[in-house]
Amino acid sequence: MQDGILTVRALTEHLRRSLEGRFPFVWVRGEVSNLSRPGSGHIYFSLKDQDAQLQCVWFRGQQRQAEQEQAFDPLTGEVFDRPRPSPLELLRNGLNMLCAGRISVYAPRGQYQLLVELVQPAGQGLLAQAFEERKRRLAQAGYFAQERKRLAPWNPQRVALITSPSGAAIHDFLELARDRGSGAQIRLFPASVQGEEAAPEIVRALNTANAQDWAQVIVLLRGGGSLEDLWAFNEESVAEAIFHSRLPVVAGIGHEVDVTLADMTADLRAATPSHAAQLLWPQRAELRQRLDESAAALRRAFAIRLEREELRLWERENALRWFSPQRHQIRLAERLARLSLALRGAARQWLTNKSRVLDGLERSRRAALTLGRLDALQARLSLLRAALDAALPHRLSNAAHSLTLAQNALRAAGVAWLETRFRRLESLEAALAANDPLAPLHRGYALVRTARGGILRSVGQTAPNREIEVRLADGRLTAVVSRVSPDAAQSGEKNI
Incomplete structure (x- = not known):
């Protein structure tokens, strides 16, 4: 220091000693926000109320000590029968907490902060209470019912994106979208995602995307933040616009631990904006694998179909050959050949049999028709002719007499039958005349x-x-x- 002029470091050191001497140990009550748990194990957060905000840091060594002191209340000295839940598990955004420690100054930033040694729940904050009240009311109205939620299209080709054009969430989403799926058109509907104007702009973007009827799905994105940073997505107007959306809505808001009313109302919730892209589009390798599997299945199906069609063609060719005129002519020719062969065989057999019979008859004739036999037969024939000549006139006379008698009997019977019919006809004519109404x-x-x-x-x-x-x-x-x-x-x- 020269001439009373302090360096920044010297002034900061004076302030640190002054604050640490003035506030060696202090209890502070406020609502937790901006909670961060980096890999170092330290916990960073803010305590706030309606008018002010205090930066806090809870070092890992103090956390282990707090874990060992959960069997008693450090504020009242009350001893418990069993350890209570660890503050490390209870500490989250939106809770109203009691934190004890000393005030110090963080020189690199020139800001004062509370070095936390003890943490104790003090109830939920105003925003958390409002969140729970709205959550209960919307749940009763059926906004979160699983049966009303629709499935987001797989590998969509037209996506309506609602987010801030300047946020990191859109870059993460678009970067993944470029490397996944089979290519899609993404239409940006810009809207604020933080502040008083955020909720009306989000509602307006949702209504516009539905009115255009262009997209297959709506994606609502926002990066991580505190409860108040994400409060626009807890507004009832946003939840109502999502609920009445005709298109499916995918919400990728904050980190996995951040849950908003928009997340619970949406048809599908993604843990992060990047996760939303992963839910919508599969990896290119998966698509290529599916394509290869589909191509292999198509080849197998084509081979099976080709084999089946070849079998059907072969069957039809056989049927066509069987029923073709040429084949029919061949079959007829074969049948004719068989019949001709059978006929020739039967003819030879018949001729053979007849030849045997003829030979037998010829032998019998030769044995029977000798000269003495012929003379005897000639004599007998002469006797029969003489007897016939003598009997024939008498036979003819008897036949003529019988014929004359038969003719006379037939004529008498005909006359009697006609007389009977005439008498019957006269009787009927008399009866008809007697019954004539005009007579x-x-x-x-x-x-x-x-x-x-x-x-x-x-x-x-x-x-x-x-x-x-x-x-x-x-x-x-x-x-x-x-x-x-x-x-x-x-x-x-x-x-x-």
Whole structure:
């Protein structure tokens, strides 16, 4: 130091000693945010309330000591029967915690911070309470129901991307999208992902993507952050827009431990923005493997189909050859040859048999027709001819007499039959004449009919001024009834 001028380091050192002397050990209550657990094992986070924020660091050595002191409450001194859950497990964004330690200054950044030695839950913060309240309300409305969620298309070709164009999430997503799948068109719908304007812009982008009806799926992205950084995705308007989206929505918001209402409402939740790309598009090697497997299956199916078709072709060729005219002609020629051969054999056999019979007959003839036998037969023939000449006139005379008798009997029977038929015919003609309804007309009677053609049998069937028809032997008369006078004996009849 020269002339009262302090260097930055010297001033920072004075402030550090002053703060550490003024606040050697202090309890601070606030809401945890910006929680970070790097590989070094140290834990970095902020404690905040409505008006201020305090940076905190919990070194790994102090964490081991805190793990050993969980059998008692360091604030009240109360001893417990068994160790309580470790603060390391309970510490997360949005919780209201009690932290104890000393105030110091971190020189490289020139900011004061709390070197945490003890951590104890103090209840959830306001944002966490609001989150739980909205979560409960939306769950009751069915926003998170699994049965309403749709499957995201596999390897989509048209994707609507809603995120900030300047964020790291879009670069991670696009980098993976370039190396996966079979190529896709990605249309960006820019929207803020943090701040007061974020929720309305996200809702507007969701509605626009649905209205264009171009994409197959909507992807909602945002990198990691604290509960308040991600609060736009916990707004009910965003959850409602996702719920009413006609297109499936994939949410890749924050890190795996970050869960928002948008994640729970979306059809598919990705742990990170990069994971969203992994869920949508398979690796190129997997696609190539599937392509190879499909090509092999296609070749096998083609070989099987070709073998089946060759078999069918062979069967049809055989059937065609069997039923072809040429084949039919060949079969007929073969059959004709067989029949000709059989016929020649049968003819030879028949000729052989006939030749044997003829030889036998010839031998019999030669043995029977000797000169003495011929003379005896000639004598017998002469006797038979003489007997026939003597008997033939008598036989013819008897036959002529029998014929004459038969003719006379037939003529008498015919006359008797005709007389019987004539008498029967005359009897039928007399009966027919007796039953002729028109015969009485020649004796002065008449047949009277009504105008409708019915036979008039009673005066009760007509009435004055009605028309009637009178049938006589030589014609018809049409008359009108002027009066009806029934007999007393027939007065009981009714008109029809």
